[in-house]
Amino acid sequence: MARALINVPAKAKRGEIVEVKVLISHPMETGFRMGPDGKFIQREILKSFACTYDGEAVFSADLHPAMSANPFFAFNMVASQSGVVTFSWTDDKDQTQVQTAKIDVE
Amino acid sequence: MSWRARGLALALLGLAGAVGARADIPAGERKSGALFMSKQTQAMQADDTANPGMLAAAEGEGLWNASPAPGGKSCAQCHGAAETAMKGVAARYPAVHEASGRVVDLDGRINVCRQEKQNASPLARESRELLALSAYVGLQSRGLAVAPPDDARLAAARERGRALWETRMGQLNFSCAQCHDDNWGKHLGSAPIPQAHANAYPIYRLEWQGMGSLQRRLRNCMSGVRGEPFALGSPEFIDLEAFLAARAQGMPVETPGVRP
Numbered sequence: 466m467a468r469a470l471i472n473v474p475a476k477a478k479r480g481e482i483v484e485v486k487v488l489i490s491h492p493m494e495t496g497f498r499m500g501p502d503g504k505f506i507q508r509e510i511l512k513s514f515a516c517t518y519d520g521e522a523v524f525s526a527d528l529h530p531a532m533s534a535n536p537f538f539a540f541n542m543v544a545s546q547s548g549v550v551t552f553s554w555t556d557d558k559d560q561t562q563v564q565t566a567k568i569d570v571e
Numbered sequence: 572m573s574w575r576a577r578g579l580a581l582a583l584l585g586l587a588g589a590v591g592a593r594a595d596i597p598a599g600e601r602k603s604g605a606l607f608m609s610k611q612t613q614a615m616q617a618d619d620t621a622n623p624g625m626l627a628a629a630e631g632e633g634l635w636n637a638s639p640a641p642g643g644k645s646c647a648q649c650h651g652a653a654e655t656a657m658k659g660v661a662a663r664y665p666a667v668h669e670a671s672g673r674v675v676d677l678d679g680r681i682n683v684c685r686q687e688k689q690n691a692s693p694l695a696r697e698s699r700e701l702l703a704l705s706a707y708v709g710l711q712s713r714g715l716a717v718a719p720p721d722d723a724r725l726a727a728a729r730e731r732g733r734a735l736w737e738t739r740m741g742q743l744n745f746s747c748a749q750c751h752d753d754n755w756g757k758h759l760g761s762a763p764i765p766q767a768h769a770n771a772y773p774i775y776r777l778e779w780q781g782m783g784s785l786q787r788r789l790r791n792c793m794s795g796v797r798g799e800p801f802a803l804g805s806p807e808f809i810d811l812e813a814f815l816a817a818r819a820q821g822m823p824v825e826t827p828g829v830r831p
Binding site: 468469470472486488490492493533534535537539 | 619620621623625626629630777780781
């Protein structure tokens with residue numbers, strides 16, 4: 466299962482615009498490369514990534530074979546209330562991984 | 572795409588004319604490889620939340636705390652917290668392993684503990700696990716000065732390393748020194764030639780889409796001049812690493828670096 470580095474500020478002021486950054490460990494193997502044996506290496510990519518904040522969608526993306534290994538996402542959201550930010554990403558085999566972070570809003 | 576693919580021979584003709592008297596780079600003019608990168612790549616290295624090498628370090632932290640086989644001790648069980656136990660260690664390597672009298676690099680030293688202290692099989696060079704552990708151990712020296720030990724046995728390795736550094740290699744017949752001492756700052760195709768300081772390894776290289784050790788980097792340079800690269804872990808590479816460490820003495824460790 467892929468490891469990820471998730472960065473959400475632990476504290477924020479109400480209404481503040483905060484930056485969220487996510488770096489996911491994943492080979493993003495395109496399926497177009499050949500291995501040393503001359504055979505194509507099986508495609509293995511993340512297909513989608515999404516982020517919700519207290520249940521509400523704040524960011525989502527579809528991913529494709531030409532994207533780099535270890536995809537990195539950075540986006541902004543408005544810190545409206547204390548709550549849980551949930552990140553999920555789904556691979557070619559439709560396996561979804563979920564990770565969460567807490568944000569305290571004063 | 573790499574400079575190898577772009578008519579290197581033609582590009583080198585330009586350099587050949589510039590090859591004159593050999594001289595080491597004066598201490599005041601030494602520049603980390605990071606300074607030859609684009610602003611974007613520098614920013615990626617500088618931001619721990621964006622630097623993909625930090626994923627490897629995080630994986631290394633997991634391995635540091637895990638026991639290698641049932642009943643086997645984890646690195647942490649003997650060494651304690653890496654933040655204190657491994658602080659400054661990577662900055663000193665290659666170093667002499669007292670029990671065997673051999674000069675070993677950091678990867679080799681980690682494998683000594685794997686074999687002798689954990690009764691586990693050595694991790695293959697360039698394996699994901701070894702790169703993760705060396706990135707994690709290396710991270711504990713970040714910001715500290717490269718500090719090769721003062722040891723006569725190492726001095727011999729450094730001298731052999733310097734001799735290799737100055738030896739012309741490959742069909743293109745270039746020495747490391749001709750590129751990195753005499754022509755740094757110029758370009759090979761679109762790639763700037765850095766001074767070749769080894770203070771950021773292991774690195775995440777964008778071209779590789781993954782982590783790699785200093786030896787993998789050196790193999791790239793050797794095949795770049797159409798030479799037969801030394802084998803991973805070979806004494807020649809340990810000697811070159813010992814020489815490069817002395818050459819970068821005092822420069823801050825940047826592990827894990829990012830390179831284009």
